Amino acid sequence: MKHLRIGWATPWNERSSIATRASEVATELARRGHLVTVLRIEAEGARDLPPIPAPGYVMHIDDMCDNTLRREFDVIVGQIGNYYDFHGALIPRFDGLDIVGIFHDVLLAGLLTGWARHHGGEVELRRIVRQTYGAGSLADDEPLWIDSGSLAQRRPMLEWFSKRTVAAVAHAEHYAERLRRTCPGPVAVLPLSFVAPHLPPPPATPGVENIAVIGHANANKCIDKLIMAIGASPILRDRCRLSVIGQFEEEERCRLSDIATIVRAHPLVFTGWVDDDKLYDSLRNIHVMSCLRNPVLEGASGSLMLALASGRPTLVTDHGCYAEVPPGMVLPCRPGHEALDAMRYLEWLSGARQEAAAMAARAQEWVIRRHSPAAYVDGLLPLLERVVEERPWREARRSIRSTLMTFGLQDSDPALQRADAAFDSLGKIRARERCDAMGGQSR
């Protein structure tokens, strides 16, 4: 049994849901004997957030230089999410370190923008966009910021990061292909790790449907469409009450409240940011979860996991990772038709409590099994082992390339490719077969 020394580069605070996911996986890795050291990657003020409990040492990645990190760890795994304050300290380390990227989000423009605030601003950002997506990807007169859906489609900046990793993990198929095209190393698709917390069962209150939207009240959560679905149906208008459990901006709260008033729906409840305990507690009187998303910006959805694990019927938009739930476990709305479809499902629910409960129970069982940290680690370890095994080759390449750089050559110089070809011709691929065939003998 190999025991890897893993540098676990991740946010490590209570506010980051990625940190929660990462800690579940880290705990499982440590349980199997691997040495996991948490390297915090928060930037700015988030650096000072108190750490969550860890299965090993916790330090900030800024406190260790590249050489030390290379020496101390067999492999470094970086959690990449679209929030600079939580992930920003990882960015400067891609050049000097071999990092396995865990891609939690498809859209990473926010992360990069945060970084650019201190590194060349918009000018630099525009250069990076063109460098990553071609000269035609951003016209001179076109604004950098467009709606997030188009951004996710055209220039999510995912590729800028994946090119810099040595292996990548996607949490759903819908963006794995983008990683496979750009990451120079292997790519694995692993269902997001999710440990179901102890959640209260749905309440048995007839005649009422309390619906919850969990997470930051962004436009892509389709809350407006949900309100309209409720308002448009005389059946639902009285029965349904909508809670937004999560952070919100005042402007968005006003906009949504206005819509509710206009369509004569019950006023919305906004809780603001709550910690996990409060969150779980506030599910006590919720009957239905809404995970409508349009566009999809995340790789996999922690809210979806929570919704399914809670044993409540769940509305989703039928695309992205939300479409990867097997049929008969969620209420899938067609993208662009979320309001109409949601209205029909909610109307159906009021008369089909038992069927709905059975569906939710199936989903609950499925999500807990498929998304266990153990399953995640089963998939992650072979990837890490491969990265560790190929490390001498990567370091040799890096070393040869650095010599060519001293000649003043650019990263794209054909001489670099020729040097790479010399390595390739030494049969890296066959190395793997051989190693597998040798099995225990090499230990």
Added chain:
Amino acid sequence: MVPFVHGGAEELYIHLIRNLRQAGVDAEGMRIPFTWEPAERLIDEMLIARRLRLYNVDRVIALKFPLYMVPWPDKVLWLLHQYRQAYDLLDVKQSNIPDDDRGREIISAIRKADNTAFSESRHIYTNAPITAKRLWDYNGVQSGILRPPLNDPELFLGGQSSGYVLATGRVNSAKRQFMLIQALRHAPGVRLVVAGPPDSASDADYLRQLAIQEGVEDRVTFELRLLSRQELAQRVNEALAVAYLPFDEDSFGYCTMEAFCAAKPVLTVSDSGGVLDIVRDGQTGVVVAPDPEDLGSALRQLAARPAHSAALGRAGREALESARLTWPTTVEKLLS
């Protein structure tokens, strides 16, 4: 190195190792095949040199591009020439490096890597003032001049003149043996011996034809082949004078050093470059314009005044001796 090619640089390499050992130094030569075509290849060659690793030695003496880039903390360069196609030959459009963007990148890479290698060296010596000048002009690098000495001075002891003028060295149009044959018409009675390997059969044929055309074939002896060192030394030792007319030579030339070592005067011409650093007209030899008539007149003079010619030759030997061009002094410098 280029496998199976054996020229002056290879001779120097062999004799350097031999003389280092004679000086009591544990020395070994190492050579890696060098390929310069296509120009792209030059980058790979530099990379190879830069990625080789030495140990178990105190000092590295590096002679050639690109192997002088091999990293070593105590490295002395004895530069016979740079990769001239990235420098002076480029300026006169005699380069294999294409005149385009990529070509410029390659040249920049060569110069950058060269400068790194030069800056890492403890001492840099060049084989001639012109090499030193190029190094200064193109790279801003100062170097000492360390001319390669004659490898076998013990063979060139001089001796009684048999009255002929001897042309040595490789036979080709740049070495201009043809001009001596043309000059014979203007130097009645003077005998010429041309002894050396022709670059090609046509170089040899041309000289033979020319002698017939000029009607001087009865006064020219051709030995157009690679002579053994002993054979060559015997021809030099018995000559009246040695004629050596290369076009713009970098260094003194081995032919000059062999002649002076044997106390023979050297006849050369005003555009022979480095040869003129030691051959002074009327002191150690005769220098005239590169013209058959002038050469003819010089040949006549040398033949007509054998005692004066011998005196010039003796002065040539003294000039060579005062330049201290011997292997022991050379090795001493390279080890300092």
Added chain:
Amino acid sequence: MRIGIVSTAVPLARGGARLIVDWLEDKLREYGHAVEVVYIPCTEELPEILPQMAAFRMIRLDHYFDRIITTRPPAHVVQHPCKVVWLLHHVRMFYDLWGTTYSPVPDNEAGRALRTAIMAADRTALGEAHRLFANSHVVANRIRRFNDLESEVLYPPILRAEVFRSGDYGDEIVSICRMERHKRQHLMVQAMASTKTDVRLRLCGPTLDPGYVEALRESARQHGVADRVKIESRWISEEEKIAILESALASAYVPFDEDSYGYPTLEAAHARRSTVTASDSGGVSEFVTSGITGLIVDPDPVALADAFDRLHANRTLAQKLGTAASERVTTLGIDWTTVIGKLLS
């Protein structure tokens, strides 16, 4: 034919691997071929090994040579359409020495990964060769076991076997061999303390490890055998070698798991001297059969001492074993005609 012999070398370090190249060069020329030797300097610093191999692989040889013969590793990674590999040994710290105190490669993830990478590169480089020869069964077996490839055994002869002479069998056990830890001359010195006869020991050869030689001298003093143990730490010329063997009692050669029978064994045989070796000396036993062409004993000083004494007490035995050793050379076909024929096939 234009032939390039490509080998790695530690500058200024001489030894068997150099001799094989020098001799092969001479012999190929004798057979009328144009030959150039390319010695590539080489280090075994762990982080340098793979980049160094890539650099070797980039050296262009194809337009200069019709055939390449490689010897010392990892010269075999060079590329040529007609590459003949005559492998003298692997870079052993990654192979059979891995996991022993003789290997500096750490037994951790990084060390294992590097080992796997080197093995894979070797397998590619050896597998692509036009012909693959090993200098002994030991090396051939390693090629099979570690690189999963078949090779043919081609024993390396010495340059001029005819110069060796055989005189009276004296009282000196000789070791003409580089003095290095894994050659275990220390076992011989320790053995001298347990001998019961007047047998003498003579160790001569150059070293890269002066500390080891000093330790040998110290050991001889401590065991009180300095007067019967002669240690000459320098390069031994051919003439000296011939003279030393001519009057020797026998040769001793007890390396740890050596790849081949070793030149010391072969040279002794040409001088009609048998070889005392150890049961864990690897390829030496391909040549030495105990009681027939030499003596094979346990790798411990007492057993060695006993072997030394047996030969000293019984010169007839020394002569009988030595003569059989000389005949063994012919039986195994250790000669240049065989070698050149195979390398150019």
